[in-house]
Amino acid sequence: MKKNILLTCIAVAALLTLSGCKHQTQSGNSGITYTHHKSKPISNDKTNNSTSTNQTNQKSTDDSDDQSLAKISNDEWILMGYMAYARKNYEQSENVHSTAEMVNAVENDLDNDDLTCTKDADNKYSFSNKFGSVDGSVSSDNITITGDGTTTVDKSKLKDEYVDHMSQIQAMTKKIGSQSDNNHHVDKFSLQEYVVAGFLEANRHGNTPKEKIEHVENQIAKGIHVTNDGYLSGLYKNNGKYGAAYNPSTSQYTDFTFNGNNITGTNISAGVISGKLHLTKQELERKYGPYRADLTKILQGLEYNKKHAIDFYKK
Structure with missing residues (x-):
């Protein structure tokens, strides 16, 4: 009887040992390759929404800038372009030191007929003053002044510089004459x-x-x-x-x-x-x-x- 009990204990012990070995083999370096599934990345809603919002805001800002530029007339653009072109001359001849002084100086010249601006076409102009004559044109992105060489100025830079003087510049456009008006609607002189x-x-x-x-x-x-x-x-x-x-x-x-x-x-x-x-x-x-x-x-x-x-x- 004791012998049977002993054999039974030995058998149970053997089963427990085999069971432990099997578990150890699965969890140890058994050479078996387990397939690990990558967990899905955690969605950072805050980051993604921020990026999307920034892109939307950037697009909104760009659209707003484009609309703002579109509201400025060609007459206003050409005056700003001319002022950028002639800035050094005015600094030397009239002691101009700031954008405000530049706008005032050009306004005075237009009022006194020391400077004349003529609109030759929808986007083409000509200026005459004591230094001579130059031509100007307005495109979608910039203003070009030709005569003594060629000067091209980006619209966005002009807007940044003259934004505080737009009402004054708009009033100055009344001094711009047209080719047809100047000739009293006659194509040529006698x-x-x-x-x-x-x-x-x-x-x-x-x-x-x-x-x-x-x-x-x-x-x-x-x-x-x-x-x-x-x-x-x-x-x-x-x-x-x-x-x-x-x-x-x-x-x-x-x-x-x-x-x-x-x-x-x-x-x-x-x-x-x-x-x-x-x-x-x-x-x-x-x-x-x-x-x-x-x-x-x-x-x-x-x-x-x-x-x-x-x-x-x-x-």
């Missing part, structure tokens, strides 16, 4: 108007059209009571050339020859050619279109002087 405008452009007294006109009008207003250098003796036509003469004692005059839209002016003094002036009809129309009434006044004065030249010689 031949005599071209000659008078060319004569004014050749005039060395004054830098701007307004200054040149004022000088000539003042001389004409004096009648015969001027020196030889100041007497404008009239318009004439000779051998297919058109001109304006002055200073009778030295026969100073300017001849103009026409070749289609191109005009060549030749300044002659005492029989010596002193230089040529190359012009176009469009250029004269643009510069002197705003002063067409003055052209008529000067033309009348020149014709009057021509008829009364004998009185000048008798004085």
Whole structure:
């Protein structure tokens, strides 16, 4: 009986030992490869929502910027582009030190006609001042000024610089004339108007059209009571050339020859050619279109002087 009990205990012990070995084999280095399934990444709702929100906000900001830029007119853009182009000139000549001072300086020049801006097309403009003339254009992204080289300025940079002065700049656009308005809806000048405008452009007294006109009008207003250098003796036509003469004692005059839209002016003094002036009809129309009434006044004065030249010689 004791023997049977002993055998039974041995058998149970053996089973327990085998059972323990089997468990140990599964959990140890048995050489069996277990397949481990990767757990799904934890979704970080806060991070993902933040990224999505940032992208949405960025898109919203970009759209807002685009809409803001679109609200600015071409006339406003061209003035800002011109100010960026001419900034150094104004800093040197008018002691400009800030954007506000720059806007004020250009506004004063427009008010005084020291600067003229003409709209030649929907997005094309031309500027004239005492330094000369330049052309400007407005595209979807930038403003380009050409003349003395080429200057291109990004719209977004201009907006950042002039954003605090937009109401003032908008008011300044009223000074921008149009090609059709300047010419009173007439495509071209008369031949005599071209000659008078060319004569004014050749005039060395004054830098701007307004200054040149004022000088000539003042001389004409004096009648015969001027020196030889100041007497404008009239318009004439000779051998297919058109001109304006002055200073009778030295026969100073300017001849103009026409070749289609191109005009060549030749300044002659005492029989010596002193230089040529190359012009176009469009250029004269643009510069002197705003002063067409003055052209008529000067033309009348020149014709009057021509008829009364004998009185000048008798004085």
